[in-house]
Amino acid sequence: xxxTVAPTGHSRILSxxxxxxxxxxxxxxxxxRIESTDEWIQQRTGIESRRxxxxxxTVISMAKAACEMALKRAKLTITDIDTVIxxxxxxxxxxxxxxxxxxxxxxxxxxxxxxxxxxxxxxCYGVAMASDLVRSGTSKNVLVIGVEKLSDYTDSDDxxxxxxxxxxxxxxxxxxxxxxxxxQTIWGSDADSRDAITLTPSFLEYKKNxxxxxxxxxxxxxxxxxxxxxxxxxxxxSKVGLKALEAAGVSVDELGxxxxxxxxxxxIETMAKEMKIPDSVLIADDIRTNxxxxxxxxPLAMDRILEEHPELHGKLALLIGYGAxxxxxxxxxxxxxxP
Amino acid sequence: xxxxxxxVLAGLKEIVEEVAGIPAASVEMDKNFTDDLDVxxxxxxxxxxxxxxxxxxxxxxxxxxxxxxxxxxxxxxxNASK
Numbered sequence: 001x002x003x004t005v006a007p008t009g010h011s012r013i014l015s016x017x018x019x020x021x022x023x024x025x026x027x028x029x030x031x032x033r034i035e036s037t038d039e040w041i042q043q044r045t046g047i048e049s050r051r052x053x054x055x056x057x058t059v060i061s062m063a064k065a066a067c068e069m070a071l072k073r074a075k076l077t078i079t080d081i082d083t084v085i086x087x088x089x090x091x092x093x094x095x096x097x098x099x100x101x102x103x104x105x106x107x108x109x110x111x112x113x114x115x116x117x118x119x120x121x122x123x124c125y126g127v128a129m130a131s132d133l134v135r136s137g138t139s140k141n142v143l144v145i146g147v148e149k150l151s152d153y154t155d156s157d158d159x160x161x162x163x164x165x166x167x168x169x170x171x172x173x174x175x176x177x178x179x180x181x182x183x184q185t186i187w188g189s190d191a192d193s194r195d196a197i198t199l200t201p202s203f204l205e206y207k208k209n210x211x212x213x214x215x216x217x218x219x220x221x222x223x224x225x226x227x228x229x230x231x232x233x234x235x236x237x238s239k240v241g242l243k244a245l246e247a248a249g250v251s252v253d254e255l256g257x258x259x260x261x262x263x264x265x266x267x268i269e270t271m272a273k274e275m276k277i278p279d280s281v282l283i284a285d286d287i288r289t290n291x292x293x294x295x296x297x298x299p300l301a302m303d304r305i306l307e308e309h310p311e312l313h314g315k316l317a318l319l320i321g322y323g324a325x326x327x328x329x330x331x332x333x334x335x336x337x338x339p
Numbered sequence: 340x341x342x343x344x345x346x347v348l349a350g351l352k353e354i355v356e357e358v359a360g361i362p363a364a365s366v367e368m369d370k371n372f373t374d375d376l377d378v379x380x381x382x383x384x385x386x387x388x389x390x391x392x393x394x395x396x397x398x399x400x401x402x403x404x405x406x407x408x409x410x411x412x413x414x415x416x417x418n419a420s421k
Contacts, residue, residue: 043379044379044380044381225400226380226381227380227381227383227384227400227403227404228400230380230381230384231384231387231388231400234384234385234388235388264381266381270385
């Protein structure tokens with residue numbers, strides 16, 4: 001007796017789509033409440049402006065718009081998609097998942113759909129799973145979405161975070177390929193540093209202390225230990241990047257682009273220096289006008305760099321996602337073909 | 340064997356100059372990294388990691404905020420090398 005399985009194959013990114021909220025928020029709108037300056041913020045983060053979603057730009061509406069763009073560019077319809085993986089930390093319901101609301105909205109309520117909680121690494125976790133699902137034959141076409149509405153979970157008075165986090169959505173479609181076009185994922189955790197980035201208090205605190213409420217307990221906002229995160233991101237993640245290159249059999253000078261999570265331009269630049277990324281490799285810096293959009297930042301940055309440098313379509317890029325957990329994932333991918 | 344204070348200071352001057360572009364001559368024991376030398380919190384992490392490599396010591400995350408002056412850093416590194 002034996003088990004029959006689908007023949008294994010290869011995977012690729014077929015397309016990318018994005019949604020950037022309409023409202024652009026320059027540093028000048030942020031600085032008064034935190035007694036800071038535009039210059040200070042730019043010097044420490046590279047951020048000039050970011051986008052905050054309005055009430056009618058929800059996690060689902062932004063994800064839907066990004067998916068529709070990715071579908072159009074891949075010349076596919078939603079019924080061609082059999083699996084949807086959505087990475088977010090800012091969907092405001094524990095259950096059912098954001099992915100199931102999204103497939104309903106997109107018009108294919110029968111697709112396999114689930115969320116992943118891997119914070120800023122969520123998109124690369126999704127790419128890892130989608131690629132392996134396609135290669136194993138379990139799935140044919142997978143939508144991977146990174147979407148965040150972090151303005152709902154950011155304290156506008158917190159001098160350490162108010163200027164960093166932002167909103168947006170990005171999606172890729174991963175499907176079959178004639179040859180390997182997504183490299184092995186290098187991933188893992190450093191969960192002994194779980195406290196470095198947190199979102200507290202727990203919602204249960206409001207139930208336990210009904211008399212106190214949000215006013216006294218505070219709203220679950222993101223807080224982070226900047227120096228701890230910087231050190232980990234730069235010095236541990238550069239090693240992850242090099243391992244991902246090695247696993248893919250790609251040397252750093254064969255890359256067309258380096259597209260890490262857009263956490264802070266100083267992290268990105270110092271990481272690139274540690275990895276000895278040559279000047280010939282374009283480095284994504286979408287953070288300058290889009291802030292840190294956690295799970296959405298890599299597909300947003302991918303779309304931006306392809307728009308600005310169309311010659312990168314079909315070229316190799318190194319992706320590294322890293323964030324709260326602390327968790328990380330990196331892989332070399334071939335950027336999607338020109339639509 | 341413990342490192343000599345003068346050697347650590349000399350090494351730290353070079354590191355601060357390389358990481359933050361602050362002339363080595365101005366990196367003196369009584370200087371405050373933030374207020375006098377304009378080394379911000381993220382550059383301080385780069386200084387710390389470079390110092391760990393150069394002097395073969397460990398400077399844990401929780402100790403970085405205690406290194407306010409150049410003397411704090413020099414003394415920490417000397418003690419950690421014992």
